[in-house]
Amino acid sequence: MSKLFKKTLIMIVILFMIIAFTIAISTGWNLYNDLLQEYKSKGTAIAKSIASSSIETLLNRDASTIQAMIDRFLEISGVSYIFVVDANGEIISHTFVPTIPEEISKIKNDKPKDTYVKEIVFENMGIFIDITSPILEGIAGYVHVGMDKSNIIAQIKSAMLRQLLLISLIFIFSIIIAYMLVNKVSQPLNALTDYAKKLTLHDFSSPVDIKSDDEIGLLANTMKSMATDLHEVFDRYEQAINDAIVELQNTLAYLTAVIDNMADGLLVTDTDGVITHVNPALSHMFNMRESDFIGRDCRSIFGDKFAEIVEKSITNSEEIFTTEIELAQKRIGKAVATGIHKDTIQSDEKGIGAVILIRDITSEKEVDRMKTDFISTVSHELRTPLTAVKGFTEIIKKRLEDDIFPNVTTDNKRVLKSILRIRDNINIILSEGERLTALINDVLDISKLEAGRIDWKLENVRPADAIEQAIIATSALFEQKKLPLIKDIDENLPEIICDKDRIIQVIINLLSNAVKFTDSGSVTCRAQKLEDSILVSISDTGTGISETEKDHVFEKFRQAGDTLTDKPTGTGLGLSICRQIIEHYGGTIWVESELGKGSTFYFTLPLKNINDVSDISKITYNNIEKEYK
Amino acid sequence: MKKILIVDDDPIIRNLLEQILEPFAEKDIEILIAENGLVALDIIKEKQPELIFLDVMMPKMNGFEVCQKIKNNPTDKIPYIIMLTAKGQETDKEKAKASGADCYITKPFNINDLLNKVSEILQVNLN
Numbered sequence: 001m002s003k004l005f006k007k008t009l010i011m012i013v014i015l016f017m018i019i020a021f022t023i024a025i026s027t028g029w030n031l032y033n034d035l036l037q038e039y040k041s042k043g044t045a046i047a048k049s050i051a052s053s054s055i056e057t058l059l060n061r062d063a064s065t066i067q068a069m070i071d072r073f074l075e076i077s078g079v080s081y082i083f084v085v086d087a088n089g090e091i092i093s094h095t096f097v098p099t100i101p102e103e104i105s106k107i108k109n110d111k112p113k114d115t116y117v118k119e120i121v122f123e124n125m126g127i128f129i130d131i132t133s134p135i136l137e138g139i140a141g142y143v144h145v146g147m148d149k150s151n152i153i154a155q156i157k158s159a160m161l162r163q164l165l166l167i168s169l170i171f172i173f174s175i176i177i178a179y180m181l182v183n184k185v186s187q188p189l190n191a192l193t194d195y196a197k198k199l200t201l202h203d204f205s206s207p208v209d210i211k212s213d214d215e216i217g218l219l220a221n222t223m224k225s226m227a228t229d230l231h232e233v234f235d236r237y238e239q240a241i242n243d244a245i246v247e248l249q250n251t252l253a254y255l256t257a258v259i260d261n262m263a264d265g266l267l268v269t270d271t272d273g274v275i276t277h278v279n280p281a282l283s284h285m286f287n288m289r290e291s292d293f294i295g296r297d298c299r300s301i302f303g304d305k306f307a308e309i310v311e312k313s314i315t316n317s318e319e320i321f322t323t324e325i326e327l328a329q330k331r332i333g334k335a336v337a338t339g340i341h342k343d344t345i346q347s348d349e350k351g352i353g354a355v356i357l358i359r360d361i362t363s364e365k366e367v368d369r370m371k372t373d374f375i376s377t378v379s380h381e382l383r384t385p386l387t388a389v390k391g392f393t394e395i396i397k398k399r400l401e402d403d404i405f406p407n408v409t410t411d412n413k414r415v416l417k418s419i420l421r422i423r424d425n426i427n428i429i430l431s432e433g434e435r436l437t438a439l440i441n442d443v444l445d446i447s448k449l450e451a452g453r454i455d456w457k458l459e460n461v462r463p464a465d466a467i468e469q470a471i472i473a474t475s476a477l478f479e480q481k482k483l484p485l486i487k488d489i490d491e492n493l494p495e496i497i498c499d500k501d502r503i504i505q506v507i508i509n510l511l512s513n514a515v516k517f518t519d520s521g522s523v524t525c526r527a528q529k530l531e532d533s534i535l536v537s538i539s540d541t542g543t544g545i546s547e548t549e550k551d552h553v554f555e556k557f558r559q560a561g562d563t564l565t566d567k568p569t570g571t572g573l574g575l576s577i578c579r580q581i582i583e584h585y586g587g588t589i590w591v592e593s594e595l596g597k598g599s600t601f602y603f604t605l606p607l608k609n610i611n612d613v614s615d616i617s618k619i620t621y622n623n624i625e626k627e628y629k
Numbered sequence: 630m631k632k633i634l635i636v637d638d639d640p641i642i643r644n645l646l647e648q649i650l651e652p653f654a655e656k657d658i659e660i661l662i663a664e665n666g667l668v669a670l671d672i673i674k675e676k677q678p679e680l681i682f683l684d685v686m687m688p689k690m691n692g693f694e695v696c697q698k699i700k701n702n703p704t705d706k707i708p709y710i711i712m713l714t715a716k717g718q719e720t721d722k723e724k725a726k727a728s729g730a731d732c733y734i735t736k737p738f739n740i741n742d743l744l745n746k747v748s749e750i751l752q753v754n755l756n
Contacts, residue, residue: 380686383715384639387737391645394740437737 005182009175020167024160031156039078039129039147040117046073046082047115047133047145054084058092058140067093073145080128080148083108086141101125111138119149126150188216195223204231265333265358268340273298273310273354282358287328298356306335306356313337313354324361331362375447379440386440390433397426435571442573446556449580456584457499463527463534463605464489466500470507471525477515478523485511486524493529496605502581503605509574510538510601518542521598532607533587539600545593553591554579578603631751632678634661636669636695637713638687642736646682649740652755653747666690670698677706680750683730685714685721693728700729709750713738 050069057065070082074095083094089109094100101122107130110116115133122128127149135141188210195208204227210220259266265282269275278293286301299307302325309321320338327333337356405419448454467489478485507525514523521541528535545553557572575589582589582603593599633653635646643662654660661678663669665687673681681699685692696710712730714721725733734743748755 380715383736384642387715388641388645390737391649391740395645395648398740433737 005179005186008182012175012178016167016171020164020171023167024164027163028156028160031159032152035152035155036129036149039149039152040131042076042078043129043131043145043147044115044117044133046076046079047131047143049073050082050084050143050145051133051135054143055136055140058084058086058135063093070095078147078151079145080151081144081146083144084135084141085109085144087139092141107132107144111142113137120146185216188212188220192216192220192223195220195227199223199227199230202234204228204234263359265360267293267298267356267358268353269298269310269314269356270353271314273307273314275301276353285327285331285333285358285360302335309335309337310354310356313339313356315339317341325358327358327360327362331360332365333358334361372447375444379444382440383437386433386436390430390437393426393429393433397430400426439571439573442571442577445577446573446580449577449584454502456502458497459500460495461498461500461503462495463493463503463536464491466503467507467525467527467536470504470511473504473508474511474515477512481515481519483515483518483520484522486522488524488526490528493527493534494607496534496607498585498605506578506581506603507536507538509578510603513574513601514538514540514542514599518598530604533604534607535602535604537600537602539598541598544595544597544599545591546595550591550593554589630657630659631753632659632661632676632680633747633751634663634669634672634676634678634681634708636663636666636681636687636692637684638664639684640664642684642713649743650747652744653751653753656753656755658751658753666692666695666698669695673699673702673708678708679706680747681708681710683710683712685712685725693724696725696728696730711746 050073054066054069057069066084070084070093073079073082081095083096083100083104084092085108086092091100091104091108096104103120103122107118107120110132112132112134115131117129117131120128120130128146129149131145131147133143133145135143191208191210195206198206208220208224210217259279260281262279262281265285266277266279267275267282268277275293275296275298278290280290283290283293293301297307298310305323306325309323312321313319317339320336322334322336325333325335335356335358337354340353340355342352400422405423408415408419410416467487471485471487511523511525518540519542523541524537524539526535526537526539554575556576579589582605586606587604589601589603591599591601633650635643635650637643637646643664647660647662650658650660659676659678661672661676663672666689669681669683672678683692683696687695692712692714696712699708699710709732710730711732711734712725713734713736714725715736722733732746734746744755747753
């Protein structure tokens with residue numbers, strides 16, 4: 001049964017009951033009044049009839065005749081009793097069986113002038129309508145006719161019952177018809193509801209069998225076409241989603257394949273340094289399983305230095321950080337950490353983690369070591385013969401000058417010319433020997449610098465002391481050229497922490513360069529304190545450097561002037577070494593120059609952070625770009 | 630008579646040093662030669678030179694070891710030792726100092742510097 005019907009049925013039943021009972025009561029009431037009237041008039045008619053016909057009999061006191069008469073009237077329906085009293089109130093005859101009820105005594109003495117109706121209640125017998133009619137205006141007596149009121153009530157009851165029964169039957173019949181009607185309406189509605197339910201479950205293929213052309217049929221058709229549309233839309237989206245998933249899976253598989261097949265080890269951490277991803281190459285490098293890494297703090301596996309670069313890269317998006325790390329089987333790896341930052345995240349915010357690439361550099365290290373060994377061996381092997389060449393040349397020169405030349409007493413021009421030539425040639429051999437020595441020293445230095453094989457001492461250095469020592473070391477050069485050196489050194493320079501010998505090396509280099517390229521004028525050495533660094537400058541009044549040359553003077557084997565036409569007088573490595581040393585300490589070195597007027601070389605050494613120059617190197621992106629170029 | 634000992638495995642360098650030190654030989658200073666550390670130790674024991682030129686890179690026993698042996702030897706005379714090396718590395722300088730060498734000269738060396746140094750040590754005026 002439909003819910004709609006159930007809901008309305010209760011209301012209908014209540015309404016029906018109210019209506020049915022109202023009708024029954026009003027009908028009963030009307031019937032009661034009608035019957036009461038009928039009984040009264042019937043009783044009155046009987047009473048009057050008896051009264052008129054019994055005058056004589058009463059006067060004759062013929063009780064039996066009266067008795068017979070009243071007995072006859074008793075048969076009329078509704079008549080319950082009849083009794084006749086004489087003028088004195090004595091009952092002459094009556095129909096009470098077996099005895100006269102006591103209540104009669106109350107009414108037997110009533111003496112109305114005309115017919116009079118009243119109700120009387122007999123105990124144990126019920127309510128009666130008593131009609132009193134005087135006989136001969138009361139002279140001969142009175143006739144009392146009692147009509148049974150309970151009869152009326154019984155009749156009303158049965159009439160009402162019948163009516164209720166009839167109404168109920170009609171009602172039930174109507175309900176059944178209504179139910180059938182409602183069912184007929186709600187069945188397709190239910191079918192539509194089921195259909196809609198299936199639609200919500202994306203079952204678009206189920207049929208709905210409603211073919212009526214009323215509103216429900218219309219609704220069904222609309223729903224059907226809606227379902228078709230929905231089906232299409234869902235199909236399209238499903239296809240699109242499937243395509244997207246496939247594409248995503250492909251991309252993911254591609255990326256995973258790329259990462260998994262990388263020769264370098266890859267490791268990803270979150271912002272707390274907890275490892276979230278590693279590739280097989282990395283697992284292999286450390287001879288561990290992937291599960292040994294995931295979820296662990298990188299500090300616990302790779303140590304403090306590694307954790308430090310991870311931490312730094314997470315907080316610093318601009319730079320990448322590198323360190324060396326020990327791999328399994330005594331191999332050495334180089335770890336490069338980069339912070340992972342979303343484009344939307346502001347630079348001062350923490351990123352989402354760090355990605356670390358680890359490359360096995362054992363063989364590179366080995367090659368490097370071999371290179372360094374090779375260089376020192378070569379330099380050793382070169383030095384020994386060079387020592388002999390230089391030494392013997394000097395001895396030859398000495399012997400020639402001391403013993404031979406003074407004893408040549410000839411005027412032969414050829415001999416004298418040869419003596420001059422020999423002297424000249426020996427000097428060339430000696431100076432070239434010097435140059436070769438310097439070159440070997442510089443090559444050794446630069447290869448050590450580039451291989452990072454210098455043991456940088458860290459000591460407190462007074463810059464003024466370092467400058468003074470460099471000046472002493474180069475004083476011979478100044479004397480040779482008779483050039484004055486002007487000193488302008490701030491006496492209150494703070495101490496710096498660095499390798500004194502290296503700083504002296506830089507200053508000697510710059511001073512000897514200044515002398516080398518200056519023929520007249522002077523060389524000036526200045527030192528002053530800047531905000532957080534020390535600035536040293538060495539100016540000369542020499543040949544100067546052209547704009548185009550200026551950019552290249554710090555490169556290896558570069559010297560001012562054309563090396564093809566000008567006689568080279570240095571190794572071409574000095575400034576390159578200077579730059580490497582100064583940059584090692586985080587300082588900068590540069591030159592300002594005007595061709596023909598002289599040059600000024602500047603370098604700075606930062607006061608702070610020199611301690612920070614540790615094995616964790618900071619590389620900016622710019623530097624990396626340079627390296628790859 | 631003062632003595633100078635030259636210890637080097639390379640005969641050319643030995644020859645060179647011998648010739649460089651000729652002015653001292655002329656001043657009655659004996660020049661002794663050893664081609665390796667073991668020979669050098671024997672000569673030192675026997676002749677007790679005042680000054681030793683000691684090469685670092687030598688077979689059998691390197692200069693540092695020889696130097697240590699000499700300095701640890703409780704003979705009455707402890708000689709002045711000049712280490713000669715082709716290596717200009719910082720570590721070599723440190724090692725030389727640690728093994729007890731008095732002076733460290735890198736090859737190739739300047740003859741005049743060398744002569745000045747020797748005359749200073751031996752208190753001999755060449756002029």
